[in-house]
Structure formats: C-alpha cells, structure tokens
Amino acid sequence: MTMERRDFLKLIGAGVGVGASGALFAQSSGQRVVVVGGGFGGATAAKYLKLKNPGLNVVLIEPNRQYVSCPLSNEVLGGEATIEHLTFGYDGLKKRGVTLVHDTVTAIDPQARKVTVSGGNTFTYDRAIVAPGIDFRWDAIKGYDEAASHAIPHAYKAGAQTTLLANQLKSMKDGGVVIITVPEYPFRCPPGPYERASMIAHYLKHHKPRSKIIILDAKESFSKQGLFMQGWKQHYEGMIEWVSGSKGGEVESVDVATRTVSSAVGNKHPADVLNIIPPQYAGKIAHTTGLVDPKGWCPVNVRTFESTQHPGIHVIGDASMAGAMPRSGYSANSQAKVAAAAVIASLRGVPAGEPSFINACYSMIAPEHGISITNVYMVKDKQLIEVPGAGGISPMDATPEFRKLEVVHAKSWFRNVTTDMFT
Numbered sequence: 001m002t003m004e005r006r007d008f009l010k011l012i013g014a015g016v017g018v019g020a021s022g023a024l025f026a027q028s029s030g031q032r033v034v035v036v037g038g039g040f041g042g043a044t045a046a047k048y049l050k051l052k053n054p055g056l057n058v059v060l061i062e063p064n065r066q067y068v069s070c071p072l073s074n075e076v077l078g079g080e081a082t083i084e085h086l087t088f089g090y091d092g093l094k095k096r097g098v099t100l101v102h103d104t105v106t107a108i109d110p111q112a113r114k115v116t117v118s119g120g121n122t123f124t125y126d127r128a129i130v131a132p133g134i135d136f137r138w139d140a141i142k143g144y145d146e147a148a149s150h151a152i153p154h155a156y157k158a159g160a161q162t163t164l165l166a167n168q169l170k171s172m173k174d175g176g177v178v179i180i181t182v183p184e185y186p187f188r189c190p191p192g193p194y195e196r197a198s199m200i201a202h203y204l205k206h207h208k209p210r211s212k213i214i215i216l217d218a219k220e221s222f223s224k225q226g227l228f229m230q231g232w233k234q235h236y237e238g239m240i241e242w243v244s245g246s247k248g249g250e251v252e253s254v255d256v257a258t259r260t261v262s263s264a265v266g267n268k269h270p271a272d273v274l275n276i277i278p279p280q281y282a283g284k285i286a287h288t289t290g291l292v293d294p295k296g297w298c299p300v301n302v303r304t305f306e307s308t309q310h311p312g313i314h315v316i317g318d319a320s321m322a323g324a325m326p327r328s329g330y331s332a333n334s335q336a337k338v339a340a341a342a343v344i345a346s347l348r349g350v351p352a353g354e355p356s357f358i359n360a361c362y363s364m365i366a367p368e369h370g371i372s373i374t375n376v377y378m379v380k381d382k383q384l385i386e387v388p389g390a391g392g393i394s395p396m397d398a399t400p401e402f403r404k405l406e407v408v409h410a411k412s413w414f415r416n417v418t419t420d421m422f423t
C-alpha cells in the first residue's frame with residue numbers, strides 16, 4: 001500500500017467523506033496555499049493539505065507559538081484540567097513540511113491573491129483558507145470593552161482569560177455570587193456557558209459551598225437544557241439559578257468598578273465574580289477582507305467552504321456560516337478536511353467531491369457525569385442539514401455508568417482531535 005493510500009484511508013477513518021478521488025493523490029509544483037489562523041480549523045487544514053499533496057507549498061500564519069484549546073478550558077475552572085493540558089505547539093506540522101509564520105495577517109487582497117502580515121512581509125497564494133475564529137462585539141454591552149475584560153474576564157478565548165477567571169474564583173469568599181452572562185445566538189460552543197456553570201459549581205461545592213451562580217441568559221432556552229438541569233439538580237441543588245431573556249436575563253450594561261450587571265428590564269445584579277460572554281462575530285481579518293455579511297459572519301458555498309464573496313478564499317470554522325452545524329472545534333476540524341480536499345481538487349482543475357461532516361459536543365456536568373450531542377451533516381439544496389436519524393443526544397434516563405463513560409469519551413475525543421490537528 002502506498003503512503004498516500006494509507007493517508008487516504010486515515011482520512012476516511014476520521015469520519016469525513018470526500019469524493020475527490022484522483023485529486024487527493026495529486027502532486028503539484030510551485031502552487032501555494034496560505035492558511036490564516038492555526039486553531040481547530042486552520043491547523044487541521046494545513047495538515048490535511050500536506051497529507052493529501054506533499055508537494056504543495058503550505059504556509060500557515062498564526063501569531064502565537066502555542067495554541068491554547070477552549071475545549072476542556074471550563075474543566076480548568078473546575079480543577080479537572082490544567083492550562084498545560086490544553087496547550088499545543090506547531091512542531092508536528094513543521095515536521096510535515098508546513099511552513100509556519102508566527103505573525104498576524106493584517107490584509108488579504110483577493111484580487112492580487114496576496115496576504116500581508118504585520119511585519120510587512122507578503123505571501124501570494126493560489127488558494128487561501130481563512131480560519132480566524134471569532135472576535136467580540138465590544139460595542140454590544142455598555143461599559144464592557146476589551147480593556148474591561150482584563151478585570152472582568154470573558155474566558156471565551158482560552159489562556160490568560162481562563163487563568164484570570166480561575167484565580168478570581170479562588171479568591172472569592174465562601175457565600176459569594178458568581179454571575180455568568182450569555183448572549184443571543186450565534187456564538188461559539190452553544191453548550192459552553194452551561195458546562196462552565198457546572199464546572200464552577202463543582203469547584204464551589206467542594207471549596208465554597210455557601211456560594212451561588214446566576215446565569216443571565218439573553219435566550220429562552222439552551223443546548224442540552226433538560227440534561228443540564230437534571231445534572232444541576234442531582235449535583236448542585238439550589239446552587240445554580242438560570243434566568244431567561246424574558247425573565248430579565250438580557251444584559252444591557254456593566255459597571256466594571258462595582259462588578260454590577262444591569263439587565264434590559266432594569267434589574268441590577270452585583271457579583272463577586274463576573275464572567276461576561278459578549279456577543280460575537282467572525283474574526284477581524286474576515287471583516288477587513290470583506291468576507292462577512294451584514295451580520296458579521298462569512299457566507300460560503302457549503303460544498304467547498306469557498307467564500308461566496310471572494311473566490312479563491314475558503315473560510316472555515318467559527319467564522320463561517322455553516323447552516324445546521326454549531327460553531328465547535330469538531331465542526332471546524334471536519335470542515336477543514338472538506339475544504340482541504342476542495343482546494344486540492346480545484347488546484348488540479350477537477351470538481352470537488354460530495355462532502356460529509358460530523359460534530360459531537362461533549363459537556364462535563366461533574367467529574368463522572370458527562371453528556372453529549374452528535375450529528376452528521378450533508379449538503380441539500382445548497383444548505384448544510386443534519387442527516388436524518390444519524391445523530392443523537394444522551395438519554396435523560398441514562399445509568400451512572402453511562403454518564404461516567406461519556407466523560408471517558410469526552411477526554412478521548414479531546415486527545416484524538418488534538419492529535420489529529422497537531423501531529
């Protein structure tokens with residue numbers, strides 16, 4: 001069996017179907033693909049481009065020398081993981097022949113097919129894959145901007161923000177009030193805020209049991225709600241209060257000095273620890289490149305993830321508009337493989353294959369209590385839809401053994417996906 005064929009079988013084993021057949025084994029001379037952003041989407045895309053066509057010149061541009069994963073970052077708050085567990089370097093991709101440039105992309109010229117970085121260097125490309133993740137709408141909540149986030153963390157990009165929130169929880173008195181605010185959809189990781197409440201409750205239960213968590217939510221319902229609420233009752237009875245948008249959960253402003261949140265209906269909520277998760281949109285470079293729609297997200301042809309605004313640029317991960325797929329690391333990983341295959345096909349001048357996508361979102365409610373939701377996606381009438389009957393959600397009546405096994409699966413998913421991205 002040739003190396004290329006083994007790699008192709010690995011790709012199929014990773015749960016992604018692409019019918020670009022011959023295109024996957026192509027060699028190229030002098031063609032270059034520039035990948036912007038080395039997170040779940042970009043790192044995976046760079047690896048699979050190289051895997052499928054070792055002769056291709058693949059340049060990955062990412063400012064940070066180490067990537068800190070958001071998946072499992074809530075577990076840092078619960079004392080169930082450390083930042084070190086979540087930190088990865090790019091040596092594995094370098095070994096595969098990917099050229100790493102540690103810099104920030106400041107401009108992309110879609111006509112000249114040229115990327116400029118903050119250091120001034122430019123890189124021309126035959127195709128680009130843009131995966132900048134999200135940025136925050138700093139103008140959405142009065143009083144809460146980037147400077148305020150140094151005192152009142154969002155912890156919705158992992159790393160220093162996660163540590164800041166963890167340290168504030170450690171310094172809080174027993175009997176304190178933790179407030180988490182949640183925006184309207186769309187935002188990255190729909191179950192993230194509720195897993196966060198669970199992990200904080202786990203920490204408080206063992207260290208500051210008289211404390212309380214209030215979730216101020218702009219929405220009327222949330223992902224895996226029945227399962228979360230069942231778990232909260234089982235493990236943290238009376239500790240977590242969820243306030244929906246219509247009951248005053250929608251946040252209007254924040255007073256940083258007093259850590260007080262004002263809701264749209266005029267209620268004031270002082271907090272001992274305040275975690276604001278702001279409204280979001282595609283990462284800034286997508287805006288400056290003109291890849292976004294009026295709502296700030298990037299429309300794409302979901303068969304190839306090529307931008308509908310600028311041909312030659314594929315947008316994957318959180319920044320893209322991917323129909324029924326939630327904004328998750330697993331979605332970004334799956335989309336990256338499809339986009340990489342589509343890029344290779346287009347460089348060979350052959351049509352892209354028929355894609356298939358997968359996502360699973362695990363959440364930990366307690367160290368031995370996990371829940372999940374899984375779906376497979378296909379393209380129908382130019383939209384990404386769930387394949388009927390292919391997904392599933394954890395049952396409400398699962399046994400304790402089942403819940404425990406879901407935590408094992410969550411941790412092994414994390415090991416698998418990060419190995420897939422970075423080695």
Ligand SMILES: Cc1cc2nc3c(=O)[nH]c(=O)nc-3n(C[C@H](O)[C@H](O)[C@H](O)COP(=O)(O)OP(=O)(O)OC[C@H]3O[C@@H](n4cnc5c(N)ncnc54)[C@H](O)[C@@H]3O)c2cc1C
Binds near residue numbers: 037073074134284360
């Ligand atoms: C608390 C929390 C928990 C989560 N848990 C899960 C989970 O359990 N499972 C799951 O699947 N998902 C989870 N997610 C969601 C997941 O983190 C995101 O969906 C995923 O990171 C999206 O991948 P991405 O490649 O689009 O963006 P990112 O992973 O954010 O990567 C974007 C990269 O682009 C770089 N970049 C940005 N702008 C530029 C530029 N101008 N030039 C160069 N580089 C640039 C950034 O530095 C970054 O490294 C969670 C998220 C949060 C916040």
